[in-house]
Amino acid sequence: MLLFRSEAHVDRWLRGRDKGAVIPITKLAELATAWWSDRVSPEWQPHTREQNQGILDGLGLTGPFWSLG
Amino acid sequence: MDAADLEVRRATYRRFVELGRAPSALEVAATVATDEATVRASWRRLHDAHALVLDETGELRMVNPFAARPTDFLVAAGGRSWYANCAWDAFGIGAALHVDSEFDSHCPDCEESLHVRVRDGRPDDTSLVFHVLVPAARWWNDIGFT
Numbered sequence: 001m002l003l004f005r006s007e008a009h010v011d012r013w014l015r016g017r018d019k020g021a022v023i024p025i026t027k028l029a030e031l032a033t034a035w036w037s038d039r040v041s042p043e044w045q046p047h048t049r050e051q052n053q054g055i056l057d058g059l060g061l062t063g064p065f066w067s068l069g
Numbered sequence: 070m071d072a073a074d075l076e077v078r079r080a081t082y083r084r085f086v087e088l089g090r091a092p093s094a095l096e097v098a099a100t101v102a103t104d105e106a107t108v109r110a111s112w113r114r115l116h117d118a119h120a121l122v123l124d125e126t127g128e129l130r131m132v133n134p135f136a137a138r139p140t141d142f143l144v145a146a147g148g149r150s151w152y153a154n155c156a157w158d159a160f161g162i163g164a165a166l167h168v169d170s171e172f173d174s175h176c177p178d179c180e181e182s183l184h185v186r187v188r189d190g191r192p193d194d195t196s197l198v199f200h201v202l203v204p205a206a207r208w209w210n211d212i213g214f215t
Contacts, residue, residue: 001155001215002177003185003197009178010200020202025185025192028199032160033190036134039165040082046070046120056205069206 021065031059070118076101077111078120081132086166089149091129091137122212131212134161146170155215156199163187 004010007022023031034055038044049068056066070078080100084092092100094108101108109127116123122131129137135151135158136142142153144162146169153159156174163170171186186193208215 001157001199001201003156003159003174003183003199004178005176005181005183005197007198009176010198013178020200020204022198022200024195025197025199026195028157029160029187029190029192032134032157033164035157036161036164037167039134039161040086042079044079045075046118065201065204067204067206068208 021061023061027059027061031055031061034059070115070120073107074111074114077103077108078115081112081121081129082135085132085135085151086149089151091132091135119209119212134158134165141174142172143174144170144172159185160187160192164190 003025004013010019010022035052053068056062056068077097080097081092084096084100088096094105094112098105098108112121112123112127112129115121121129121133124130124137131137131154134153136154138152140152140154142156142159144151144153144159146163146166151162153162153172159172159174160170162172169186169188171184174183174185175181176183183194183197185197203210203215
């Protein structure tokens with residue numbers, strides 16, 4: 001889960017290995033806010049898989065790659 | 070996850086934020102007025118529930134989004150700094166603390182330094198991209214590699 005200068009840099013770094021998913025940093029920022037914002041709250045309760053999948057789905061991160069299983 | 074484990078988890082996070090590093094089991098035990106063995110037993114159950122990650126010796130490795138070991142994601146927020154486990158977690162520290170943040174990293178390909186400022190949840194450099202190598206269903210198979 002790394003940050004790259006551009007998608008061309010991802011491709012070069014992979015050196016032929018299978019590519020995962022590439023998303024803009026702006027989408028990552030949205031994902032982080034949705035995923036982590038309750039993490040240090042005293043009221044935190046464990047997320048269910050459905051809750052976490054809902055976060056991904058809500059940001060348009062759908063399809064087999066983003067399925068939590 | 071019972072109430073006692075949730076209390077240990079809360080104390081672990083609180084001490085991590087306060088100290089700017091991973092707390093020891095003794096430090097957490099003092100916070101919740103229990104003993105070290107009780108904290109370690111809770112940590113193991115929390116690890117099994119994916120609520121934090123222990124290393125092979127039973128010490129804290131990840132209190133996500135905070136990293137117990139130095140990484141390539143050094144985050145500054147609210148006048149303090151912590152390491153994050155990955156780029157997602159680097160954004161996550163500011164999000165979890167509800168403050169603006171900034172972090173340093175490097176492009177793994179060209180090794181160029183990357184410095185990202187996050188204001189109101191938005192990065193100042195919008196040209197960067199995030200690569201996730203492992204499909205979501207396998208993230209916890211080896212969370213360190215993920």
